[in-house]
Amino acid sequence: MNAVEIEQAISELALQPFDAAEFPYAFLAAFGNKEVTLKRLRTGNNNTSDLPGGVLLRNNIHIATCEAGIVSETFTALLASPATTKGKAKFVLATDGQTLEAQELASGETIACAFEDFPNHFGFLLPLAGISTIKEIKDNPIDVRATGRLNKLYVELLRENPAWAKDDRRSDMNHFMARLVFCFFAEDTGIFSDTGLFTQTVDRWSERNGSNAHEVLSEIFRAMNVKPSERGAATPRLPAWANAFPYVNGGLFSGSTEVPRFTQMARTYLLHAGALNWREINPDIFGSMIQAVADDEERGALGMHYTSVPNILKVLNPLFLDDLRTALAEAGDNDRKLLNLRKRMARIRVFDPACGSGNFLVIAYKQMREIEAEINRRRGEAHKGSEIPLTNFRGIELRDFPAEIARLALIIAEFQCDVLHRGQKDALAEFLPLDSQNWIVSGNALQLDWLSICPPTGKGVKVISDDLFGTPLEQAEIDFENEGGETYICGNPPYRGSKWQSEGQKRDLANAWIKHPKLAKTTDFVTGWFARFFDYLDKVPDAASAFVATNSVVQGQQAIDVWPVAFARDCEIRFAHTSFKWANLASNNAGVTVVVIGLGKKSSTPKRLFQDDHVKQCSAIGPYLVPDSLAYVQKAASPIGQQSTMLFGNMPRDGGNLFLDGDLFSKLANEDLVARRFVKRFVGSDELIHGRLRYCLWIEDREVEGARKSTFVSDRLERVAKSRLQSDAESTRQFAKYPHRFVQIAGVAKASQILVPGVSSENRAYLPCDLLASDSIVSNKCFALYDAPLWNLSLVASRLHWVWIGAVCVRLETRFSYSNTLGWNTFPVPLLTEQNKEDLTRCAEDILLAREAHFPATIADLYDPETMPDNLRHAHERNDEVLERIYIGRRFRNDTERLEKLFELYTKMMAAEKSKPAIKAAKGRKKTS
Template identity: 30%
Template sequence: MPLSGEEIRRRLAAFAKDWKDYAGTERSEAQTFLNQLLECYGTDRKGVGAHFEELTPAGGFMDMIWPRVCIVEMKRPEESSRLLAHRRQALDYWQRSGTPQIPAPRYVVVCSFHRFEVFEPGAVYTEPMAEFGIEELPERQDALLFLAGGSPVFTGARSELTREAVVLVTDVYRSLRERSAADLDTLRDFILQTVWSLFAEDFQMLPSMLFTRLLDGLIAGGDSRSSEEELGQLFRYLAIREPRPSDRSPYAGTPYANGGLFERPAAVHLEPGELQLLRYAADFDWKRVEPAIFGNLLQGALGRDRQWALGAHYTSEADIRRVVEPTIVDPWRERVEATTTLKQVRELQQDLTTYTVLDPACGSGNFLYVAYRELRRIEAALRRREADMLRAAGKAEQASMSLFFPLANMRGIELDPFAVDLARVTLWMAQKLAVEELDIPEEPLPLADLSGIRRGDALRMQWPRADAIVGNPPYHGSQRVRKELGDDYAEWLRHEFGIGLKDYAVYWFRKAHERLEPGGRAGLVATNSVTQNRNREPSLTWIVETGGVITDAISTQDWSGEAAVDVSIVNWVMEPAAPPATTSLDGVVVEGITPALRATGSDASRAVALPANSGLSFQGPMPVGRGFVLERAEAEALLARTDADYRLVVRPYLVGEDIAVSLDQGPSRFVIDFAVRPLEDAMQFPAALDVLRRTVKAERERNRDRFRREHWWLLGRPVIAMRQALAPLGRYIAGTATGKRILFAWQDPWTCPSNAMMRSPSLMTTRWECSPQRSMANGREPSHPPLKTGSATRQLRPLRPFPGHSPTNRHERASANSPAA
């Protein structure tokens, strides 16, 4: 039975008293300490599957891992003041702890017996969500509540900038937009100028909490004060070098910032409620800002519909690092560690100042933020190496501080104007955070020119030269490209790239590779359909065949954002001067990586079809028109009519989710299915035909496919061969076409399977095994596992194409229209 909060607090108080004076090593007592800590939360370590001294792929040992829940890294008490130095080790363990089957634990704890740091790396990678001493543990019990199987609550003496602060700012934006307080460009400028000001005053870039004082005055002054004038005046001073405010002015000491952010000083009237929301946001500690929050701000500004139309799905920092580290950080770290002379170090410093990074789908700038931060840390490591060499040579330390990595070396392209400006704000913040973290004598004001973050359609634009290309291209499956981007754009893609219509990410992989120079690197995130069949050949296979070497990849993992997809992460180098020292697949060092994201020697992508499977497996009909699919109430109304036997054309409609989620594995929807009946026969069911006239006809008459245009009352892909195979049967097997595992269920002949289903008229008695190289004719993400026969692993035969749009054989048409079909 779960313990009460008071009981946990009581146990933790006794625990803290017992351990507060411990002064030994981590090895001698760490396991006792952790067992007792778990007991305080009512958890039996062995019972939940947590274990000690887990070996990592890199050869280190995690002190404790509770799969899917947490990793604990212990240090001796004297390290309490130096836990910052041990974070990377713990986070590296976390990075390597996940597998495609078992994701990495959600939380990481670094503990020195006397002090705790708690991380949630998938949300905020580098900063702890909570940190406290053992004497605070009873009152901070909620920060470790995951040890009791619950959700932690991260609070502290200092308010951290969380998503709550972003929500406040976003709510102001929405309120202003809904009441048309100004044109959208002005509102966008206002909200971004406000965000930067909240950040700047906490870093004393604005004097004496100026922005907060202005808000307080406006709230207290009521109608006698004007936010449009007073906040507008602050933004005007930030925009211009001269004249500066007088010493008596409330704006005294306001710096010149501009950088493009204040090129159009925004003057907007705020209602009292909007002022109060901004004042609440000002109470947060904006020095603790993390870029992960800005995707949320952009989402709030775009709205979900606009977000989906842009394919804009945001990446957690943990996933960003799976691109940035192998593509940018690791190669630079190797170069730094290889230096042996002062001359080499200084040449490398010079090389770093010319190194450029491009994110061609930069969104709110998260990839660029992480890349910039890590490059500044590389820069600091070079300076430390220079200083060490000078000291070793007996010279006074003269490490050069005249060369700085330029913020303008970060380049980006983004379609949405709000995102472009937000990415620039993110990078300006990144510069100040780097200056503070690394104690760099660099002045972040005036703001750097970031015109290299450009607005436009990246696939239509010339990309700037870059040493590294990183990012998360928009997600549109090939079947959604026309709907989301339009027919003209789809045709342009076909002709521009010469590879037909593929998943949208395929074109980004090709363009990125084309822009790389020898030795250049790229790392992209995409849905895992990029590794499969029709998408793999024109992307990863083409990259490998034209000089690319895949150096690090995640074959498939659950997406960290809200998009319900699995992703692959691919990092490669163009024509390397020497073979990569190591290649890593799913966190494990392998000899090489194939385009199918399999270890060299285990590639099943070239498996051939089994001829014996011909005519035994089919893809179900594709509606091509939402009006075909009915909710239960609509279907029951048609089925209750007596003017015709509507059971012949209104059928239960099975989708993969029904098999995967529903207890009875039966259909939850219905579909109007005229099979291949001509229009005159379909008119015998007038109510069903009227539904399609209202909901489908206009859309289908605009379809580019002639058959679908002229036969608007028929499903877009009737699949005659499947109907003929099922016609004589009393039942058939349906299987899911997407998902990590294929799931089967018996279905009766009245049930119509969807195009996201695989059907088999007979049960094949053979052994199945898992493989990411699954084959479906429609090129969806995961599909069939391969069939094991003898010593060869072979694919289930791809679904046969639709044999013809207008069957002329009378018997063929009759069997396709039969009730059992």
């Protein structure tokens, strides 16, 4: 269930007659628990509560209902209950149907309220559904509630008006919804003369069955596009009840006033939406959420679209807001400095070329208004109107509805800021009529000319329209009266890896990288915005940008492809945030792993690298977000150090016919002695990490005739041949002649083999690896060091190698995706003495012995970060100490220092490698002279 569905479910639950016995199960159902889970709790099989009327869902919540008047005592009993602790409950909740008390045990945060009011705290309870949230939603659920109400209305109207669901009318439908949002907000904030004017007018003048609701709404909208002085001559004449609505202008109510037809249910949904308190709406959060309402594909994720303010500020603060706050602090109470700062801020342009519903622009505007308000306070001008124009907050959005919501969100944000910083009276006095200038463009950011939309200075063509909100623009030349100054480009563009891009996106990316066409074929879609910024920077060298991007752009091949081009174009990374989750309201905190990259022209100013809660100042930030190193790692065909050669495992391409599970293997071992000789354990990433047993047929060329004496083997080989003949790949079809063989055989150990999984979790402190005997066959999902000295295991299992892989190899989300050519062969290892190798061998043996002491625990069990055995942890720490002393004579202080040293050593080793041919050539010339 998504957040909107949960809010609706618990709102309905609060309205139902209270049933003490049934409430716990209805409550759990409202948070998405399945009927089978509830059935087990009802029967007592899984309910370990030790309180009367108690229901305990393990790892979730302990609920107890009670008699009237003893909620506090029951709540205290829940907190003291041994079952609460043993069941690892995250919440406790007590209620008697009149009042309700609950606590989140980890944080200690509590709620206490009347029973019917507990849906107002649904944000507090969202973790029960595995949904993380943000403070704004936890404290004030209006944004999720408003989204849910409008979604019901939207779906019902499209059902009743199928023509409005088609492409040629969908923009009309979306424009209608934008008008409704404005009306709901205006009637709750005093913009309309009477509180509740809009909702009450619709309720009074429309029929209960909704039959004339479209006519009433149409007249209201028409009134708001007619100036008071012209209403007497309006044709047709406006009804008297419509004259109560003010003239709004701004294009929001101009053009067609046609409204979709309503059903009784649609009318009810509209009135329910209007009953919410829209004064408390957060335009940045609500805007992000509501864009899913108008998108058929995204509606299933309703209420999950938002960007938390702290995440947005990771972009905006280091881009320019920190500098403004520093300037404010330095200005103190100096009137002249404060005035200059205010004038400077009035000329700053913030441009988001992937603005969606405008949340970056809204947050930037709000933050700048806070600074401006403080300036005005210090200058004794607290009620002064803002000099920061909305038209300096510009955006491009591909879809027309989010673009429309972005404009509306900025208008709402401006009014809220005026109320907050100047007072309701001054805010109302200047709000209407709205300005009809357009500053959010609906179009394709990788096709449009950014300079025409956000020029640094100068005059161009203003975009003013009689139907501005309802007119998507394919191109725009925008310049307003206010003078341009600093330009900051920011946003969270769409990501899409190269394999998942549509044909249209591929064309857009090719257009963006037109000066570097090779990059369009291999990079993520988000890099198109980098490319466009590089072009913009050629014309506006003082501009700066910061984009949220997938962390893959600073890993693996993309790091090699993108950043040398950026540096060659005189661009630098001015600041960056290392990998973190860009989360939403999806269950289990779903979210993509991202970085923030701040860009600008090369400069001598210090750079800032943010990692978790720490910031490091440095002279440069490299392609892998490494401080003080611009080096990038190229794939190497062989190791640059003394480590052994690492190869892929073996690829079968057999249609699954060469494989056996454990049960079949056991049966074969007892019943087919011929076949048993040709069965070996098969180990891939999953088998290595989780200890699962899987087997394969492994038949050497000289053994085929003997193997076919087994009916089982013969049948399996026939199946392999048939499967390969059906393959689209010619190379695979050729191997139908040799059904006993794997298609690609990288290597087979004679004595032992060190295995590294191709993909593994980043949550472990060390890379999972293992030493296996030669009787196991390595899958192509693993890499192997065949018959390598054991000290190689010490390198693979070290924290140093974990850090290196995390930086230079591609990641799948945050998981490590190992590479022998990028990760192992490039791993910089200093010259090892024989004593060093002996010491490292002993460390590797100690790690293996520590594991053996916990047999049959798997690598997944042993390397769980919360339960890793002490002896194994100590063995790894000893290994790290021995290895790191070889590098710098002591332990490294942290991973950042490790990475810096590794890149320093890599740079030196590569420089030495490149100089070798030149030295030989020089010696040769000397001999011939």
